[in-house]
Amino acid sequence: MFETIHRIWKPGVAVYYFMPLFANVTGGVSTLLSLDSGPTQLVNLTRVTNESTRVAVRWSATGLSNGKHTLVNSPGRTSRGEVAGWGEVDGFMYIRVFLVSTTY
Secondary structure, three states: OOOEEEEEEEOOOEEEEEEEEEEOOOOOEOOOOOOOOOEEEEOOOOOOOOOOOOEEEEEOOOOOOEEEEEEEEOOEEOOOOOOOOOOOOEEEEEOOOOOOOOOO
């Protein structure tokens, strides 16, 4: 059985997925992300020659409605088509918009 990570966001208009890249991993490393039950997107986390392995934004969604959003992180596939053992995550960041009502 493979684990799936679910995150339910507070109201926000953008979400960013942070991860390092992995070097010298047989078969490669990836993860699958799906926002608000939308299409699943494959995020390749395998390092290409001379590419930095530092943590950076590897996926993002912006221009979202200012409401709750659900991001599902699931195991990706190796370059051989095998399901990886877990969904990869180092961090998420979300941007909120606070609505302020003023009365004069």
